[in-house]
Amino acid sequence: MSHAPSEATMVEITKLIGFDTTSRDSNLPLIDYVVGRLEALGIESTLVHNAEGTKANLLATIPAVDGTRTGGIVLSGHTDVVPVDGQAWSSDPFVPEIRDGKLYARGTSDMKSFVAVIMAKLETITQAKLSEPIHLAFSYDEEVGCIGAVDLVAAITEAGLNPRGCIVGEPTSMRVVRGHKSVNVIRVDFHGVAAHSSLTTQGVNAISAAAAFTAFVDSAAREFTQDGPFDDAFIVPHTTTTVNKIEGGIAVNTIPAECTLHFEFRSIAADDPTELIERFRAEAKRIEADLQLQNAVARVEFTVLAQTPGLDTPEDAGIVALAAELGGTASPDKATYGTEAGLFFNAGIPTVVCGPGDIAQAHAPDEFIELDQIAQCEAFIENLIASLSA
Numbered sequence: 001m002s003h004a005p006s007e008a009t010m011v012e013i014t015k016l017i018g019f020d021t022t023s024r025d026s027n028l029p030l031i032d033y034v035v036g037r038l039e040a041l042g043i044e045s046t047l048v049h050n051a052e053g054t055k056a057n058l059l060a061t062i063p064a065v066d067g068t069r070t071g072g073i074v075l076s077g078h079t080d081v082v083p084v085d086g087q088a089w090s091s092d093p094f095v096p097e098i099r100d101g102k103l104y105a106r107g108t109s110d111m112k113s114f115v116a117v118i119m120a121k122l123e124t125i126t127q128a129k130l131s132e133p134i135h136l137a138f139s140y141d142e143e144v145g146c147i148g149a150v151d152l153v154a155a156i157t158e159a160g161l162n163p164r165g166c167i168v169g170e171p172t173s174m175r176v177v178r179g180h181k182s183v184n185v186i187r188v189d190f191h192g193v194a195a196h197s198s199l200t201t202q203g204v205n206a207i208s209a210a211a212a213f214t215a216f217v218d219s220a221a222r223e224f225t226q227d228g229p230f231d232d233a234f235i236v237p238h239t240t241t242t243v244n245k246i247e248g249g250i251a252v253n254t255i256p257a258e259c260t261l262h263f264e265f266r267s268i269a270a271d272d273p274t275e276l277i278e279r280f281r282a283e284a285k286r287i288e289a290d291l292q293l294q295n296a297v298a299r300v301e302f303t304v305l306a307q308t309p310g311l312d313t314p315e316d317a318g319i320v321a322l323a324a325e326l327g328g329t330a331s332p333d334k335a336t337y338g339t340e341a342g343l344f345f346n347a348g349i350p351t352v353v354c355g356p357g358d359i360a361q362a363h364a365p366d367e368f369i370e371l372d373q374i375a376q377c378e379a380f381i382e383n384l385i386a387s388l389s390a
Helices: 008-020 028-040 108-120 124-129 147-158 208-225 273-294 320-323 341-346 369-386
Strands: 047-051 058-063 074-077 097-099 100-105 134-139 165-166 182-192 242-248 256-265 299-308 351-353 368-370
Touching: 008 028, 008 108, 008 369, 028 047, 028 058, 028 351, 047 134, 047 147, 047 182, 058 147, 074 108, 074 341, 074 369, 100 108, 100 369, 108 124, 108 368, 108 369, 124 369, 134 147, 147 341, 165 341, 182 208, 182 273, 208 256, 208 273, 256 273, 273 299, 320 351, 320 369, 341 351, 368 369
Parallel strands: 074 134, 074 165, 165 351
Antiparallel strands: 047 058, 058 134, 097 100, 100 368, 182 256, 182 299, 242 256
16 A cells, blocks of 8 residues: 655655755855755754865764764765756656656756655654654765765764664665675876878877777676676676776777776675776776887876775664664665765665665656655654664
């Protein structure tokens, strides 16, 4: 039997989605709104801004009834969304619309509905006689590499909050997910020497160098597929790597001096991402040495653009059992996508991913969430409040 979310939650969802927090833009209007809501309830917020001051993470603690601010549970969500550029939407992506039991708008599934449920329950949380604190951790720029959460998690550590667990509300259809792969995005710039295509010995072909590196990435991918290691909790049970973008050359009759490629790898816990990065970096260095035998000015630049650590919370961790007790669906599966959960995990905070909506709808035109998923999340948060009440 499906249920409808509360009016309070729907009001919050409409408000949050109305803030266009596409990652390229500021999230400060949304953060200011959250700060205002918390201040009205006597809750102080700590803002952790980006270097430019145009975006901010928010950290707030609702203390236990005895004033304790350490321990407790973190509720984590990101405030940014992906662009709608070039997508064909049936309705305004920043004005939620209900059709056939689904709520359509950018961010409904990924992941403003989870944040909205928390916002709608603020009064309940502050009025509860909590035996442990609840910490709110809302980040910026998750969609472009989990950038904001790095400083947000650092702020939690520096404040000595020492939470006993964290729930990241990314869309899992309210399944309790305790693992996902790391995500590592790398750019490689190949700098050769331009020449007329009839004088090949006078040039150094940057595209050919990029092709050699691509062949190396493809070879590594085959190795991962054939030799593992393997983790059958994933749909694709091994580390993956692929070149996904390449640009180079200016004309068909000119030896290309420049070529840039972007590749990624997603590693399971048994593969060390640092070691893999060095393996790929070594190949870039090898290719550079070959190029410099042709011309000493040739070079290769290897830049790690983003690293999202993997999540591998033990099955017997307390946060896993707690999330299931609160109404999350126990699941042996691990997520195919990366989240900020790995940052919390690496900071020593046991973490699970559990939130409303389906990742299959995230980032797509006509993104939606089933209304029943929002209602399930409401029940989950209500159960959390009850379980932490003295």
